[in-house]
Amino acid sequence: MAETGHPTAVIQAQPVPLKRRLRNGAAALRRTPLIPMMILWMLLICVAFAPLIATHDPVKNEISNNHAPPSTSNFLGTDTLGRDVFSRIIYGSRISLALSLLVIVIGGGTGIILGTVTGYMGGLADALVQRAVEAILALPLILVALTFVFTFGFSFWNVIFILCPFVAARFARIVRGETLSIRERDYVAVAKVMGAPTHQIVLKHILPNVFNTVVVISTLEVGHIILVESSLSFLGVGIPPPNPAWGLMVADGRQYITSAYWITLFPGLAILATVLSLNLFGDWLRDTLDPRRRQL
């Protein structure tokens, strides 16, 4: 704030008319996805305070009270084993979120490193990684994951392990595209001329510039991973029972859909609300963080 003579300071000093400020504010507010943000906050609260919010033990059977319709004691009814659907959905949020975050950190992290390093270096390594990325993305994810998990056993970690390469490939492709354009910028050329080593250029000049893109795709990918994980759990090869995974719950109720619709309906709505919120929020993030890429 000391540089009073600086030209930007002069520009900032001119007051924006109140009317326009209000109008801009209103427009920004209209674009802000308030409802999705609220849903995501609720989700985070559920994840953090599941034991406090849930009214029942999510895995405790109470056969005498099975297929009970939604009521004041079981908000969303009970399933075939008499477990409380509401409490299971609350606890299920932990599984979905933990799994997708782990996949983002491990798979996405690998993809970011591969994308920036090979994108910057180019040459044979880049070409090979690109071919591998395209090959992975061409494979039918659900089927490959299905085969893998079926062979090596249903477990939380096996699902994570098989999803990581796919997520890494998606990250690598997008981050590489971004890196290719950053590589041509002047400051990278300057750093190179000044003799900066490759790892320093990637760390200090490229990574910070792909950060916004990474934030956006991570948000969108979390939604995508939740959908894939729930599909696997639905097919019976994802998270093993009796864990309250949302996809598993939908599958549990499928047989009784005509007599006890709530077992299937509510977990599905939970998936839908979560993924939809993530998608809308991610779309808004893209508009906000990277106005150039805004879809007009």
Add this chain to the structure above:
Amino acid sequence: MGRYIANRFAQSIVNILFITVMVFLLARATGDPADVFIDDSLPKETAQLFREKLGLDKPLHIQYWIFIKDLARGDLGQSVKGHRPVTQMLVERLPATFSLGLVAMGIAMAMGIPLGVLSAVYRDTFIDRAAKIVAFLGQSTPSFWLAIMLMLFFGVFLFQQGLPSLPISGRGGPATYILPAFTMGWFVVAGLVRLTRSSMLDVMDADYVTMARAKGLSERIVIWKHALRNAMIPVLTYSGLILGGFMNGSVVVEQVFAWPGVGRMALTAVSGRDYPVVQGVVIMIGVFYIVINFFVDILYVLVDPRIKYSNS
């Protein structure tokens, strides 16, 4: 141009090789294939003979070479359970999967393209925002759940009310296509809406659209004829990729609707540990996707010469 195609072709071949390596390794990682064929009660010598016959006694890279050689001849091996060539099984099941994919694509286009045009024309209005929500809704709905809900309403509920209902499982007349095709198509509406919208916004500023307006043509003709026709190029090429994507989604949808296609066959094969079949389906879907990708890229350059084809 010729060089670009040659280059792209070479890339696709390398992609396919990568796929075969990955599938081969995955298949070997899932355990000794001989275990599936050989019963524990068999004497050691017979088991050894089996191994030799299947080429499993040779080193890994030679096994891979045999695998590739068979593949090039269209031989995907024998099904363990069905005792039939996998290729033959695929050929039998493909029409069901393909026809479902085409109908799903038709439904998705019938919803996505008009929505995309409307949201471009009424940009930043209520209509635009509503179209966006519909698009995101499609992308966010778990298809297995949507399938069950559709069955519950259109199959069970309407039937119970004595109203005309839709069949909910199996493949038969045109009516059996509606629910599974909608479930599959619903997921890709989002992509079509967004692509149509941005493509329409691009062409709406073009000179020929201004010209058409200046000629005094009605706004309806300008938008739906002059603008849309040109905006369709990227949408049509993208549709090819969607068709490839459907093959992946078919596993879930075919399972829920008991559709006799490739996806359901693969799922049955996984639970029966019939790995040659699973391997065949994965390779077929992967190669199909790469081939479509290749043609889409070529088509793109052909229809729009402005796209510059670099070798990077």
